[in-house]
Amino acid sequence: MTLSLFLESDKAGTPHYALFGNPVEHSLSPLMHNTALDFYGSEARYYAIELQPDELSRLASYFNEDAFLGGNITLPYKQVIADYLDTVDSVAESIGAVNTIVKKGEGVRLQGYNTDVHGFLAPLGDYVHQLQRNRAIVFGTGGASRAVVTALTELGMDELYLVSRNPGKVDSFNHYPAVSVISYHEWTSYAEESRLIVNTTPLGMDPRVDTSPVKESDQEYLSGRICYDVVYNPMKTKFLALAEQAGATTIGGLEMLIQQGSRSFEYWTGRSFPLDNVRKRLYAHFRQ
Secondary structure: OOOOHHOHHHHHOOEEEEEEEEOOOOOOOOHHHHHHHHHHHOOOEEEEEEOOOHHHHHHHHOOOOOEEEEEOOOOOOOOOOOHOOOOOOHHHHHOOOOOEEEEOOOEEEEEOOOOHHHHHHHHHHHHHHHOOOOOOEEEEOOOOHHHHHHHHHHOOOOOOOOEEOOOHHOOOOOOOEEEEEOOOOOHHHHHOOOEEEEEEEOOOOOOOOOOOOOOHHHHHHOOOEEEEEOOOOOOOOHHHHHHHHHOOEOOHHHHHHHHHHHHHHHHHHHHOOOHHHHHHHHHHHHHH
16 A cells, blocks of 8 residues: 555554555565564564655654654665665665664664665675685676675675676766676676676566576576575576576575565564574465
């Protein structure tokens, strides 16, 4: 439902967290966070709210309502939401995007965070020694790639090659000295010395499940690499299927979703996220 409709409903007066974006109807965040809230016996609920552009002006007053406990922001509002907050942490400021809103202090200060960096890095924990001082190829130069580039820079990777359909028009990564932007025609030339290949584009996402940033004819370049797709629906994208067939190590986007949600939940509640319960519930969702 839209923010206007939500505020007219009984739900708005009860303790809640919310995801704001457009579209949000297929988001797994409500299932994930309500599972965690149920684990602690919390009366609070988590809702997905489709935010219309003309509803942004209502956010400031809504955020100050006692029933609103905190929230997440997704596309297309990650960049603009900072204007409605009191402070933004250094990671979110560096990326230029906020995905988590936290209410702190008696004066109700609204703080913005970005948990996507933590979410992306967590599944790579077992491979850190293979990635440091190494090279990565990242498909896509949109919003998701900003968090990935920040994460890989933090990890200590020496070279990051971002693959774009229009490399000459990409200038938003100029402050990252390790980043070079290349075309889809060039990426295979950099694959041999790359340890990690990441998809941050929507290619392969439901309903476009037959698409991939890597052509089947280029599948051999995935062999022996760590291939990571930030897309989580479906759990195994075409990109990951090609990588698996080529003998690559694969990481799907569902774990990134869970890990970024974990950090958001901890910011809001001060409690540990029940990872095992949430994983079990989300995996069951995809098996239905």
